[in-house]
Amino acid sequence: MLHTPLDGEKSSPVAAAASARTVTVVTFNDNARVGGNTAKRRGGTVAAVGGGAVGLGAIVVLLISAFTGTDLTGLLGGGAPAAPQSGGEAIANCSTGQDANNDDTCRLAAATLSIDQFWQERLDGYREPQLIIVDQSTSSACGTASNATGPFYCPPDETVYVDPTFFSTLREQYDTTAGPLAQLYVLAHEYGHHVQNLTGVMQEYPNNGTGPDSNGVRTELQADCYAGAWVAAAGEQVDENGTPYLQPPTDQQISDALAAAAAVGDDHIQAEAGQVTNPESFTHGSSEQRTRWFDAGRQGGVNACDTFSVAGSSL
Numbered sequence: 001m002l003h004t005p006l007d008g009e010k011s012s013p014v015a016a017a018a019s020a021r022t023v024t025v026v027t028f029n030d031n032a033r034v035g036g037n038t039a040k041r042r043g044g045t046v047a048a049v050g051g052g053a054v055g056l057g058a059i060v061v062l063l064i065s066a067f068t069g070t071d072l073t074g075l076l077g078g079g080a081p082a083a084p085q086s087g088g089e090a091i092a093n094c095s096t097g098q099d100a101n102n103d104d105t106c107r108l109a110a111a112t113l114s115i116d117q118f119w120q121e122r123l124d125g126y127r128e129p130q131l132i133i134v135d136q137s138t139s140s141a142c143g144t145a146s147n148a149t150g151p152f153y154c155p156p157d158e159t160v161y162v163d164p165t166f167f168s169t170l171r172e173q174y175d176t177t178a179g180p181l182a183q184l185y186v187l188a189h190e191y192g193h194h195v196q197n198l199t200g201v202m203q204e205y206p207n208n209g210t211g212p213d214s215n216g217v218r219t220e221l222q223a224d225c226y227a228g229a230w231v232a233a234a235g236e237q238v239d240e241n242g243t244p245y246l247q248p249p250t251d252q253q254i255s256d257a258l259a260a261a262a263a264v265g266d267d268h269i270q271a272e273a274g275q276v277t278n279p280e281s282f283t284h285g286s287s288e289q290r291t292r293w294f295d296a297g298r299q300g301g302v303n304a305c306d307t308f309s310v311a312g313s314s315l
């Protein structure tokens, strides 16, 4: 599926910035080999709620791991999360960079090769998470994954769940173009949570509630920073033939990814919902913080991403 620019007029400053750009589709090198990805498509049915054995800790982690601060209480459904399904289908028609350029699902699947390679080079003991492309809805160890939940990382099953229709939501509800690099920023952010799980950050800084300098916000901003670090190096990872998976991002693509980061800032989401901005309820950080930490990673790499040692006033 090719991306089309935002249609219709939007009123927010974020939309004004986003709609001034056209989206460049080409991101992958057409001849890069991406068929080795292990992403799976799963779902197509509404999973039953209940029957899982996952404790409250997993649910709390899930709440901070979702990409936006949108209300996920519906996900929890008042019962225990459903037991995760296994299996799923390999992503069809996804063997070259050209396939990845032409299809949202293949793009996400292909990008896992680049992101995994990035982290393998930087983190001893890195192991690949699973990427599940959610078709309507499927169960995870953290509850039911669907478009309503947004993309998230589930620590107990070390799996990233993304329903690609979320990007339509980004365009329509959060007023941003959600072009190819913005989509990969979202994916890299969730992989950042996987890294936090592996490094022990999630365990060391458990979610301690909301607020502008809460552990939750620090965790989210670090994931944004990790995503920026990968974006800066996205032209460096290569396939088995030495062909870079991705072309170095253009300034326009980076602007698009930054616009996505701004669009999902807690203050912007609250404003879109007609609410007064309330930093005490922040879970992911403001638009300004999310774009600034994404940029910190882009400029300084993963070593620039220690959001936990920064004083709250300069977070």
Ligand SMILES: [Zn+2]
Pocket (backbone or CB within 6 Å): 064, 065, 066, 067, 068, 189, 190, 193, 220, 223
């Ligand atoms: Zn997150």
